[in-house]
Amino acid sequence: xxxxxxxxxxxxxxxxxxxxxxxxxxxxxxxxxxxxxxxxxxxxxxxxxxxxxxxxxxxxxxxxxxxxxxxxxxxxxxxxxxxxxxxxxxxxxxxxxxxxxxxxxxxxxxxxxxx
Amino acid sequence: xxxxxxxxxxxxxxxxxxxxxxxxxxxxxxxxxxxxxxxxxxxxxxxxxxxxxxxxxxxxxxxxxxxxxxxxxxxxxxxxxxxxxxxxxxxxxxxxxxxxxxxxxxxxxxx
Numbered sequence: 001x002x003x004x005x006x007x008x009x010x011x012x013x014x015x016x017x018x019x020x021x022x023x024x025x026x027x028x029x030x031x032x033x034x035x036x037x038x039x040x041x042x043x044x045x046x047x048x049x050x051x052x053x054x055x056x057x058x059x060x061x062x063x064x065x066x067x068x069x070x071x072x073x074x075x076x077x078x079x080x081x082x083x084x085x086x087x088x089x090x091x092x093x094x095x096x097x098x099x100x101x102x103x104x105x106x107x108x109x110x111x112x113x114x115x
Numbered sequence: 116x117x118x119x120x121x122x123x124x125x126x127x128x129x130x131x132x133x134x135x136x137x138x139x140x141x142x143x144x145x146x147x148x149x150x151x152x153x154x155x156x157x158x159x160x161x162x163x164x165x166x167x168x169x170x171x172x173x174x175x176x177x178x179x180x181x182x183x184x185x186x187x188x189x190x191x192x193x194x195x196x197x198x199x200x201x202x203x204x205x206x207x208x209x210x211x212x213x214x215x216x217x218x219x220x221x222x223x224x225x226x
Contacts, residue, residue, distance in 0.1 A: 004158070035216075040124070042204060042218040043159070058213075059116070090158055102147065104214065106158030 003027070004107035006091055012113045019078040021110050023091030030095050032074035033104065034058075034066060037088040049074055081114045088112075117142040119207050121217030128195050129225055136220045138205035139187040145207040148181060148188045149214070153202045162203075163190070195224045 007022035025032065031050055035043040035058075045058030047066040055066050063085060067075045074093075078085055088111050092104040118141040128134050140148075146167040151159035165172045165179045165188065172179050176195075181188040192199055202221050206214040 040218060042121070043216040045213065045215075048213060059215075092158070102208075103149070103161045103164075106151075106160065108156070108158050 004091055004093055004105050006089075006107040006110050008110050009108065010111050010113075012115065013078075013081050014115055015082060017078075017081050017114075019081050019112065019114075021076040021078075021089055021091075021112070023074045023076070023093075023107055024072055025074075025091075025093040025105070026072065027093065027095070027105070028071065029093035029105075030071075031093060031104075032068065033092040033094075034064075034074065034076045035090045035092065036060070037090055037109070043090065046076065081112075083114050086112060086114045117145060117207055117209065117215040119205060119215050119217040121205050121220060123220060124218065125221045125223070127223045127225065130195060130197060132195055134192045134195050134199070134222055134224075136190045136203055136205070136222075137187060138189070138207075138217050139185075140207040140215075141186070142207070142209060143183075143186060144209050147208040148179070149206050149208075150177075150179060150190050151204045151206065151216075153204065153219075155201075159204055192222075195222075197224050197226055200224045 004025045033048040034046040049055045049068045065077045088109050090109045091107040094104045121138045149164035152162045153159040178191045202219045205217040
């Protein structure tokens with residue numbers, strides 16, 4: 001079974017702090033994604049990566065950055081946390097298989113509260 | 116860019132009834148349409164998907180239909196059970212890798 005793990009289930013940080021959210025997948029997937037989930041807004045893509053050291057902006061990248069130094073690990077960084085970044089953060093990974101499935105496998109999420 | 120609208124936002128049914136969730140997309144180039152189910156405290160999980168060269172796909176009690184002309188697709192769940200209670204998300208993709216999600220439907224199945 002594919003497993004995507006996220007470093008924390010719950011996190012409370014103060015405004016202005018630098019925040020690191022870590023995601024690790026164990027299936028050698030090329031693609032990794034960071035989403036935020038807010039009530040009534042669904043899942044919105046922050047950043048994604050198709051390969052090591054490669055990153056592309058998603059739909060809402062402002063205030064975030066990412067790092068992918070190893071294939072299995074994708075980090076989301078909030079340079080200076082703000083209260084409007086309070087949200088559920090979901091990491092996902094996928095790989096273009098022979099059947100072209102492209103199924104995204106999600107981690108359990110990190111609920112971040114910025115006070 | 117692609118925009119996906121999903122309705123209804125909440126849906127309550129009695130056990131055994133059918134449930135239908137509808138989505139519309141804006142970009143006619145989209146060619147992949149997955150549906151994800153998110154149970155409480157978990158990440159979303161793929162339950163069924165359909166590609167633009169197919170009009171309907173079925174897997175036991177769940178089915179998805181696609182109308183490319185109207186740019187809408189729907190999830191159908193028959194003989195609903197309490198364990199079907201969850202939040203369901205539709206999504207659309209052009210490149211098979213970057214997904215644009217709908218806003219979600221909270222389905223509640225009452226015994």
